Amino acid sequence: LASLDAHPQPSVVDVGGVPVGGGQLAMIAGPCAVEEPERMLRIAMAVKAAGANIYRGGAYKPRTSPYSFQGLGEDGLKILRDVGDTCGMPIVTEVTDPRNVETVARYADLLQIGARNMQNFVLLTEVGQSNKPVLLKRGMSATIVDWLMSAEYVLAQGNPNVILCERGIKSFDPSTRNLFDVAAVPVVKGLSHLPVIVDPSHATGKPALIPPCALAGVAAGADGVHIEVHDQPEVAKSDGPQALLPEQYAEVADQIRQLAALL
Template structure:
């Protein structure tokens, strides 16, 4: 349920309401707005007795039940869109944030060259995998901590914040030492122990939709992270499994505006994993922005035909540079913009 406080309620009266909620064994999540404060109540289904008790408090304007299973992720609970900063990059605001880089970190020259190039083209965050979940155990599975160190080197060279995937709860602390954003991949969307461990971290989290996940399952996965205390969560649509083999996945772009209506969390689109073909990335990237995505995450490699993973869906440095002005035009058409390009060095 949501407890709406009256305009101008003093802070000590808000804390008194929070205390009453916690005395019932429930969790209170206050949201302080410019004009008024609301307190979300999590921990049980709607209780009429609690609602009646809170309604009797003079400082309380109303008590509203939340119908969604995903309480903390819902707009009912949090009507204002969430924004947060990663370094000087604002996620979820008017700027379309582009994250770009290789599927896997392979060596220092590859990741630093890519980082410099995508930054010069307008990307604001560097992506790159150090730990890679692969369908076959015989495929390249990443460089591990050595890959994380190379990502840190690329960040030092360019100033770009880093996003990289974490696979297990035990790895969260290690990856968080190097990464600015923790990525939870599609295969781990319902790894609940991992979700909770990322929720206990102090790093923003990008949560990819599972390969066969419904939208409600995806939002409930985000609920695990939010409920563990981490409010800086992004959702990433990366396609779901279908029966047609002509594309890698079905890119469910209708999910972008739908989820933005249901949830206050920023939504990022991944046209690379969604399509599996580099020549489909450009049109689907533009379509993602047109339907309201807050950002893109795109695979870029200096030599895709020599990439150790996901070469067929990776853009060359040149093709990424050609894409970015088109993304800018779509962003402007939707009354937004791509953030200004930065200088090559800090």
Template sequence: MGQVGECRTVFRPIEPQPPPVAVIIILRESATEDQITHVVERVQSLGLQAHLSKGTYRTVIGVIGDEEQIRSAPLAAIPGVAEVVAVQPAFKLASRTAHPEPSVIEVGSGKNVARFGGGHVGMIAGPCAIESAERLDKIAGAIKKAGATVLRGGAYKPRTSPYAFQGMGEDGLKLLREIGDKHGLPVVTEAIDPRHVELVAEWADMIQLGARNMQNFVLLTEVGKTQKPVLMKRGMAATVKDLLMSAEYVLSQGNPNVVLCERGVKGFDNACRNMYDVCAIPQTHELSHLPIIVDPSHATGRPEMIPACALAGVAAGADGVHIEVHNCPEDALSDGPQALLPEQYAELAQQIRKVAEAVGKTI
């Protein structure tokens, strides 16, 4: 019999891995050898690495280096280049790559906390604009009883017409805070001016960035500095990736508490106020860890369509529902025609709860 050899573990040094490719340059089929050489030399002159790969029909160049420098370099303008494709999303902090698990955003404090994301469905409801203490009090009491978890109301209103009601300003903020505390509801309201951000953050639990201000980058930066939860609505002509890039502005300031909102985009059909993009819900979840809610009030502008669209959003995976509620829409100073009555909201809230449970979520 042979002697049994001694078992030994051999440790081999780990070879350093090359940094990931940041972009891929796809060259035109008609690109000449001189153009290909020029592209490689141009990439290298920028202090970047170029990895050439020639196929039967296409030639591609993988570019490695500092992402900011790559993003700012006009690579698509080099002769012979057909397309420049980013391998990593530009919205690094908002992406699933940076944060694989879904984020849970908490709004409020103590017992009065609303949660969005990670299986939680938040229920935001209230009038478009804060009009009076008495009216807001009645609406808040009704939505709280129905199951709402956050009270909304606009103190500053960005209106298409300069002659329309612009909101109560600071007085409205104080009323919103007072009524929210009375009924045990966190409050959300919109900031429309960088000069108002500090004041809004003082009174609100969550700061809304409306569709018109989704790409107001100065405002996004200021709101990001507050560390307050942010409700960011999709712009009227914005893609999902545009929305995520805007969220990146807030996240880049160290504020991780962003909740996205699908509220419809401009379409060619005037049957509804906007085109309600339910596909944006699963698409956002695929691309980002941030929660996304739906706003069927602004999406449709038609009360009779709000319930179906709200339920469709929750069935598609929405992390919350934002609905305008008013106890006398015909007297509303803003967006009365698209508001639900308190009793209509109560009925819808029960239906939302059932759909949420059916897809494994809780309110």
């Protein structure tokens, strides 16, 4: 179902009124984790003014350590929904547990499956049975075919609305958090009709590397860019070291628009 043979035209996924995959770029931005409402609103207004069209934030955080901040749970979903409504942006948030899919789907416009859960087949089946679009991140050690097979799990349940997201793969080199596989974008485009976006934040882990990799992703044909933004990265509850400040986001968003106009 994910293959171009099944569906030769590029798919367009409607995310709360924002078409993803039809030419207009999905500009997903927001902090790693949902935090307090005032901060969430401040960041949302800033990224929206910079051109973001989908707001992000995790309420259920898949942390490496069980002692790290795990997210605000349903309270976080409420905050994100309220802020999205106030600013007129659809929202995307991660669901980590099949038991929470119904709850998350009640609030979110787009359900994110994180890299760590790309092959959680029970979770994929569950989001496949929901009527919400799915943002499927590539697993950190997944081949492109593995990733498309995971998309297939969602599609096979009758949910055609899958967006793929390249977020970097494991490598031997600690110079970057992960290794940004920019070639994955044209490889997927050659195999599948599904929209593909890039996440240079998790791919690189370093603010200075985010703008060049965002632009590389768009040049390679990505249908959107996912970037983490925080107004005080030093106190962020998660992924502070890779967060762009709102003014840095505004600058890269402007560069992305200029590049997209040339393509």
